[in-house]
Amino acid sequence: MISERVYRALLVAYPREFRGEYGELMVQFFRDRMRCDGKGARGLIVWMQLISDLAVSAFNERAGGYGMGNGKPVIETDALSKIYGSIVAVDDLSMSVPRGHAFGLLGPNGSGKTTTMGMLLGLVQPTSGSFSLFGSTDGLEESLRRVGAIVEYPSFYPYLTGRENLRYFQGIFQRGEPEDIECLLEKVGLAESGDRRFSTYSLGMKQRLGLAFVLLGDPELLLLDEPTNGMDPAGMAEVRHLIRQLAEDGRTVLVASHLLNEVEQMCDSVVIMSNGNLIAQGSVSDILRSDENVRLKTTDDEKAVTILSALDWISEVRMEDGEVVVSSSRDELAEISTVLGRSEVYVIETSSGPGSLEKYFLEVTGDDA
Amino acid sequence: MYHTLRLTKWEWFKVRRLRIPWILLAIALLVSQLGIWVNYLAFNNDDVNMLMGGGFVSYSVSWEEPTPGSIEITCSDFVNDRMPPGFDQIPEDRRAEFLKEMDAWRADGVCDGFADREQLRRGFTLPNSITQSIAIISSFRPIAIGPILIMILAASILGSEYGWGTLRTVLAGGIGRWKFLFAKLLLLIRMCSDALIVISLLAVVSSLVIALISSDENGGIADSGKWSEVVLIFLKTVYGLLPFIALGIFATVLTTSRGIGIALSVGYFIVESILATLLRLNDTLADVADYLLIQAFLSWTTVPSELDSSETVGVFVAILGYSVILVAATAWVFKQRDIGGAIGD
Known part of the structure; x- marks a missing residue:
């Protein structure tokens, strides 16, 4: 399966962001000829055709065709x-x-x-x-x-x-x-x-x-x-x-x-x-990031909720299962800890949870789901 | 056009694996060949002829003087103006009486339903046997079986696409609705033509078999009719069936159901029969009845034709009109409708 490997390598080396319309055509052309049994002499011919197409494609892209068909939503x-x-x-x-x-x-x-x-x-x-x-x-x-x-x-x-x-x-x-x-x-x-x-x-x-x-x-x-x-x-x-x-x-x-x-x-x-x-x-990554949370155990959870709720860069703070749940990424933990420390509330234990599409979905769809 | 023809080819790939076209073809073949073989049996057996035609099989005349005797006259002799064997033995005085009696029977039409031997022979000898077998399929009265079969086929082929939800799969792949519909129409016309060709070939086989087994010296290949009549009835039948194909498709597209499509299109037969009968009660409207779909088709395909040239043109235009209107209505409805999933019909 030489051709298969070559094909995969090509897709990596020639990622879709850099393909113009001709590049897409070329990849399509290669796919059409690959099938699942492309190998040996057939693979070699395809490879030669591919190099030739690639040259044409690169030329066309540099000549002004760059980006043709790219960026447009499908x-x-x-x-x-x-x-x-x-x-x-x-x-x-x-x-x-x-x-x-x-x-x-x-x-x-x-x-x-x-x-x-x-x-x-x-x-x-x-x-x-x-x-x-x-x-x-x-x-x-x-x-x-x-x-x-x-x-x-x-x-x-x-x-x-x-x-x-x-x-x-x-x-x-x-x-x-x-x-x-x-x-x-x-x-x-x-x-x-x-x-x-x-x-x-x-x-x-x-x-x-x-x-x-x-x-x-x-x-x-x-x-x-x-x-x-x-x-x-x-x-x-x-x-x-x-x-x-x-x-x-x-x-x-x-x-x-x-x-x-x-x-x-x-x-x-x-x-x-x-x-x-x-x-x-x-x-999906943005949605999951927006739904990330940090869970804290502090010396005074109720005070911690009050302090964090007042911060405009934190969207949501709540008590859940004896922990303070803060809608925030783990990167912001140090800053949260500092803010609480200033009010003599100290973080005892922390954990962070990834966002979940399901939770986000239920939030945005409300009762409809 | 090329795409539509290609589509038609693939439609056949699919449809030929269905059972319904073969069942309908078997029915058509059976009915068409039945005509040939019944003609042959009637030709050789007056009882069968009688069964077909009605009336009496034979009438016996007896006498006592100068010596007792009797003879029998059958419808076969009667229709063919043939004196029965032994006619010479009838005494002179009884002979006149007998001929007079024969005239009375003729006036009463007692043997009108009895076909003469030549007519029967035409029914199973080439090429007229082909013409007869096509005609019997298209316009055998009182039930025009050809139109009914083609409407069932049309509704089945299109209706199953709705039932299985495959219509959605096909159209979602970029097959235009017009092309899809037109391909179905072409396929049905082709199947209709193919069926008539198979019927014709089987009629040839039947006639040849009859020729082999027939004791009659002129057998089954005696020249009866013209080959041009075969071509003519073939073309006329295909043309005449067009509005019925369109009707079957229209009823199915309208109801998106195979079962209701069949019921609706076949139900039209009953409605039109009643309507035609009612229209014929009125002298002015009787002419309108002749141009109703089924009536027009029956007169179009009857062999030998009962239409004069102006009536032929009128019926031709009527059939064309029905076809165009039904196809246009189908295309319009099909274009407007959303295509849903499988309905399991």
Whole structure:
């Protein structure tokens, strides 16, 4: 698997931030030729083509093409709304999904995640607002050719086998080559059961086939709705790993889920929705950082709460399980200790806890969750 | 157009693995070949002919003088203006009486339903057997089985996409709604044509088998009719079935359900039959009845044609109009609708 290693090395050496449009094309080109069995002479030819493309790409970028297609969000919605009679499914949603990120769409059941995905895929007509895919607001059919999506749950033809289903969709979408199907089935762990009818699959197997389906033709953008639904823990871990890998390879992945822990592990950024509204948006690391806390045991906890509550750079102080819980990062502990010391309150014991997306989610969605 | 044709090809890849098209084809083949073989059996057996046509099988005449005797005349002799064997033995005085009696039977039409041998032979000899087998499928009265089968097929093929939720999977991949719908239409037209070709080929096989087993010297390959008539009925049937394909698809898109789509499109048959009967009660409106969908189709595909040239043009335009209106309505509804998940129908 020489080519595989070369490919990985290239992606590291040529990270997505520095790729222009030609760079993306070149990487795409390489991926198309890699498949999962690229090796030997074939790998060498590909490698030569790659070097040639790389030179062209570098030239073009320096000649002014730098940044073409870069930086633009892959998905951008502007005041997107969907109303069913008296029910507002999605209300004035404006969000943007950057290229090459794993992006989580979080929300309780009925929050509008699936409707949003449906609108992005042209399945649901927006009541108002607009959206763009790959920077284009029209030509949705063309844009969707670069998207792999599963909405709500994997729907395939029950009387066809897993392999036949992939073959059919590959045929109508014109994505990749027939030999890719074997690679994909192997990748999602269905190589053994590819000849079984879809109707005989368990829910977990259906999800796996769904993943193989969205990877057909190696699309640039993947929209996955609850991709680990029905999977066993090992399967869920595999899917999380796969999604991370896809994002690291430069693809954009939008994952709708209500499994917060899962999203926390998979995604770089999230949008939190509730009752069709966007409640919060940001990078997972920022959210977790904002939710960090320091727990203190002091010589006078009540006085400590009073003192710290008066500080404008601390957002929240409370008593919890006999400890003072301060919404703050561990970096600020020394300063907190100093402030308390000035008032003759001394810190006896400290511990800090990481932020949790779940806690943040419950806070921002309130009773809706 | 290329994309749509490619899509049609892949639709076939998928649909051919379904059971329903093969079941419907089997029904169509059975009905079409039934016509050929019943004609053959009736040709060789007056009882079968009688069963098909009604009326009497035979009538016996007996006499005592100069010597006792009797003869039997059958519908076969009667229709073919053939004197029964032994006619010469009838005494002169009884003979006139017998001929007079035959005229009375003719006036009563006792053998009107009985087909003559030549007509029966045309039913199982090439190329007319092909024409007959296609005609029996498309416009066999009182039930036009061809339109019913094609509507069931159309509703099944499209309705199952709603039922399984696969419509969403397909459209989310960038297959435009127009293209998807048009590919389904093309697929159904192709399946309809293929079915007629299979029916025709089987009719050829049936005629050849009859030729081999027939004791008649002219057998099953005797020249009956014209090959151009085969081509004509083939094209007319495919064209005539277009509005029924469109009706099946329209009913399914409207209801997003296979079951209700089938019920609605087949139910139209009953409604139109009642409406046509009511319209024919009125002299002025009787002409309108002739241009209702099923009535127009039946007159369009009847062999031999009962239409004059102006009526032919009128029916042609009516069928075209129904097709265009139904396809346009389907496309409009399909375009407007949100596509939901599986409904399990």
